[in-house]
Amino acid sequence: MELQEKIISTIQIAFKDLFEHDLNTEGISLQPTRKEFEGTFTFVIFPFLKVTKLNPEASGNKLGEYLVANCAEITAYNVVKGFLNLSVSESSWMNVFRNIYENPNPAQTTPNGMKVMVEYSSPNTNKPLHLGHLRNNFLGFAVSQILEANGYEVIKANLVNDRGIHICKSMVAYKHFGNGETPESSGLKGDHLAGKYYVIFDKEYKKQINTLKEQGSTEDEAKKSAPLILEAQEMLRLWEAGDKETVDLWKKMNTWVYEGFDMTYKKMGVSFDKFYYESNTYLLGKDIVAEGLEKGVFFKKENGSVWVDLTAEGLDEKLVLRGDGTSVYITQDLGTADLKYDDFKIDKSVYVVGNEQDYHFDVLFKIMRKLGRPYGDGLHHLSYGMVDLPTGKMKSREGTVVDADDLIQEMIDTAESHTKELGKIDGFNEEEAKELYETLGLGALKYFLLKVDPKKRMLFNPQESIEFQGNTGPFIQYSHARIASILRKADQVGVDYSLNGFEELEKLEGAERDLIVMLNDFQKKLKIAGEEYSPSVIAQYMFDLAKEYNRFYAELSIFNETNAQVQAFRIAISAQTAKTIKAGMKLLGINVPDRM
RNA sequence: GGUCCUGUAGCUCAACUGGAUAGAGCAACUGCCUUCUAAGCAGUAGGUUUCAGGUUCGAGUCCUGACAGGAUCACCA
Numbered sequence: 001m002e003l004q005e006k007i008i009s010t011i012q013i014a015f016k017d018l019f020e021h022d023l024n025t026e027g028i029s030l031q032p033t034r035k036e037f038e039g040t041f042t043f044v045i046f047p048f049l050k051v052t053k054l055n056p057e058a059s060g061n062k063l064g065e066y067l068v069a070n071c072a073e074i075t076a077y078n079v080v081k082g083f084l085n086l087s088v089s090e091s092s093w094m095n096v097f098r099n100i101y102e103n104p105n106p107a108q109t110t111p112n113g114m115k116v117m118v119e120y121s122s123p124n125t126n127k128p129l130h131l132g133h134l135r136n137n138f139l140g141f142a143v144s145q146i147l148e149a150n151g152y153e154v155i156k157a158n159l160v161n162d163r164g165i166h167i168c169k170s171m172v173a174y175k176h177f178g179n180g181e182t183p184e185s186s187g188l189k190g191d192h193l194a195g196k197y198y199v200i201f202d203k204e205y206k207k208q209i210n211t212l213k214e215q216g217s218t219e220d221e222a223k224k225s226a227p228l229i230l231e232a233q234e235m236l237r238l239w240e241a242g243d244k245e246t247v248d249l250w251k252k253m254n255t256w257v258y259e260g261f262d263m264t265y266k267k268m269g270v271s272f273d274k275f276y277y278e279s280n281t282y283l284l285g286k287d288i289v290a291e292g293l294e295k296g297v298f299f300k301k302e303n304g305s306v307w308v309d310l311t312a313e314g315l316d317e318k319l320v321l322r323g324d325g326t327s328v329y330i331t332q333d334l335g336t337a338d339l340k341y342d343d344f345k346i347d348k349s350v351y352v353v354g355n356e357q358d359y360h361f362d363v364l365f366k367i368m369r370k371l372g373r374p375y376g377d378g379l380h381h382l383s384y385g386m387v388d389l390p391t392g393k394m395k396s397r398e399g400t401v402v403d404a405d406d407l408i409q410e411m412i413d414t415a416e417s418h419t420k421e422l423g424k425i426d427g428f429n430e431e432e433a434k435e436l437y438e439t440l441g442l443g444a445l446k447y448f449l450l451k452v453d454p455k456k457r458m459l460f461n462p463q464e465s466i467e468f469q470g471n472t473g474p475f476i477q478y479s480h481a482r483i484a485s486i487l488r489k490a491d492q493v494g495v496d497y498s499l500n501g502f503e504e505l506e507k508l509e510g511a512e513r514d515l516i517v518m519l520n521d522f523q524k525k526l527k528i529a530g531e532e533y534s535p536s537v538i539a540q541y542m543f544d545l546a547k548e549y550n551r552f553y554a555e556l557s558i559f560n561e562t563n564a565q566v567q568a569f570r571i572a573i574s575a576q577t578a579k580t581i582k583a584g585m586k587l588l589g590i591n592v593p594d595r596m
Numbered sequence: 597g598g599u600c601c602u603g604u605a606g607c608u609c610a611a612c613u614g615g616a617u618a619g620a621g622c623a624a625c626u627g628c629c630u631u632c633u634a635a636g637c638a639g640u641a642g643g644u645u646u647c648a649g650g651u652u653c654g655a656g657u658c659c660u661g662a663c664a665g666g667a668u669c670a671c672c673a
Contacts (some may be wrong), residue, residue: 056653327669461608475635490632551638
């Protein structure tokens, strides 16, 4: 970073000296030189031709000469068309490396004094987690880590959707067909047990619809008058009225589900600082509706329903309270937004929710800003695309849903068989081996889901996606294990690879320099990932770094190197790579093994 | 139908926010284990960036319009 800043400021001075023109540093950007040209940084001349009043070649030469003469770090330049390629001296790169090497944790930054809440996961309690939830959870957790590394104080929140008609469906089915089954008696995880009855409800409900249709009802009539759906609606009314028997059943089943979720969260390696439950928040927001009416942000229609007019912002009129005074979905979201602020005085609030709710959050945020909330500008919807299967969209009714627990287990099993196939399990005891399989299986899964730009929908092919070669989590983990092995040997042999081990070294191999350039980029990538709420930036960087390291590893020998300073330096650069991989993968929620 | 998102190698994804001859991985093919872990490295092949216009020194990236896929537009959540 410092190196680039210095070059940029010299360019700024050069424009003043050579062309009598004031440039501010933001207008100057350096980009990496393409591999086929000499140099590491490239300055594009084209935008400045009006200032230089010379053709691109002449401008580049004049500027290049100036920089070589006035910037100690720059040793050479060449001009290709309008591109000025700058070569940085080897000793400058050594200085860059010494600077970053002194920092024990590359992902550590100073607090920025701001608080951000990241809401993610937010499951329904009527069925277990599936593949789509995995993307949500991994994204939410990773973004939280990334924001923390960018200096924020982060509160990870989970808003559990634990009430409503869908829960009542599971309850009704359980009442009729459950026969007192429990997680203990059935051996089923609690969330899977609840999910089982949700499916049963749907099946039995459909039977009733068919029967009614045979008796002459239309599809719509049948759907509305089937006894099971009426019962579920009645149960919702009873629940809202606080009926003891209903509430007890609700509590019992939800407890099972939470126990199941806890196990899955633990396995996934995600965690939360604060749980919100919709059963507590679903009545919130009515005071905000009143406030909005008073402020003239909302308006009332003849039947008493309350609306917001967002046509000036390019949206529609949107209902915020029903005519009978009851809430709609967005009413409680208004209330919950305030609740979060009241609880934590947050500066920013991130919602990790699928892109099918883009419109909803657009509306919600615009309303909060119209109401002048202090956190209004800090609201952000981290919208992510669906995960598709090769067969198309996942549909619970068609049984094409990929269950989260099953998939995780499958990944771990695959990691196990693959490791055994490669015969890489010597020297591991049973417990270590088990831990390794989990690390690799989950690493593969998390990396696969995080490496893609969140907003894009992605394809999950169960067969092909579970790879361990190429652009995968295990490839990066493998690179770390290789380095760990080198460091063990270095310690064993007694090499001093601290800074003084290579004090006088000034020369560099190409592979060494390329690696330093990569390592130096980490801070920049971390910042971009934070600004864009995008773990894929880190994931992509991790892969590039690992790849660069493996090239270095293949090209240069460490323990056959006779020059002690060079050897110490190569170990140091390896150690720094390992540190960076470990820190970066941790941001993604992925562990890295020391042996594999 | 209105609005929003997406469209890049056979497949899965990149492209530093407008820069050079669009890059990786998988799959295919060719080399490299007597040397620090071959879950690796080097190489070959693979492209009219869906299409048609426009903006400018320069467009995968920006604007317009088609086409294709998806989402959304409930007094549902």
